[in-house]
Amino acid sequence: MLQLDSSPALLVIDMQNGFCHRQGSFAKLGIPTDPTAIVPRINELRSAFRAANLPVFFLRTTYSADYSDRRARDRADRLEELQGLMRGTWDADMLDELTPRPDENVVDKTRRSGFLRTTLENTLKERGINHVVVTGVGTDVCVETTARDAFQLDFGVTTVSDASGTVDESDHLAALHALRNFGGTAWTAEVMEALQELSQKKSS
Template identity: 45%
Template sequence: MDITREKTALLVIDMQNGFTEPGGSMAKIGLPYQELRAAIPGCRKLVDAARKAGVPVIYTRYVFHPGYVDGGILPNHIVPAMKEVGSLAAGTWDAEIIDELAPAEGELVIDKSRPSSFYGTRLEPILNSLGIRSLVICGVTTNICVETTARDAGQRDYYTHVISDATAEFDKDRHEHALTGVGFLFGWVNTVDDVLRAWA
């Protein structure tokens, strides 16, 4: 399936200080945040290309309300260290999108409290309103929020393209495994150069 400009949006997933920065919450709980920084250059190229081509750019942020009342089992039971360090709390620097990828005026930011960008958010009504049928997905982490979003997009019959060199995971094996799973049944795995050629 070719990547197009028409009826296509770029979805930039969770490129937040908490995930990629040395002072962020993932670093504080001992996860190798440096691995996630590999996604930044590719995401930057895709955002620039989308803006130039007139392709809508939509950002997501993983954000929790005070007290983690919307956090469910992840911060409250599976990884309680997230709660202990105030990970991705609403209104904090940790939850904000990194400076290198700051949204431009008018670009949409979707907050979510689960890995999927579709679960409990306004994303699907927005895509429908814009007439979007294809998604180009970049961001972090490949095996969690990117893959979960891509699976949900594929099940909703969006033409879904996950960009291998504009995504990253804490563990490289899980990065590759996630891409294999998406490409097997839910969409296509492409590169930044594939997208740049399509949007040139």
């Protein structure tokens, strides 16, 4: 049975138009991610975290207009030609179904890990967060990298199997298999049950 540490937070990774929308830049590059199945799960978890007065963090890949903050070795593709994930554009925005609310945290990143060159670690620690529940895309790229880094930084980590996704199902499953050694995985229903148990402990 899943148990969450005393002060968890929800991480929602890269659920942006560029990665997930059928008119986004990644779809134009031929690498679309269909979020249909995971958006309701993420919103279910988001509502539960908010009801429990626990924080929600949206992680967002965004680049400057000249892409000077993008990894140089990645710059041979057509993303820049499409002005993909450029800061301040529709492509970089979250999907409409997951628009962050004013009291929800948005952390911009330029690398696959949500912790590298961002404010995330310090913000989590300042708020006393000791466990992260990880959702979003892609399971085998930014989700896995962020979960691994969170584990190395001594956070409890749970990656949500049915609230994360990637282009290929076999890659999704392989990433989840690897993450058993980096905090482990759980289903949305298991996280909801653990949140309820945590709330009961705090109120008793």
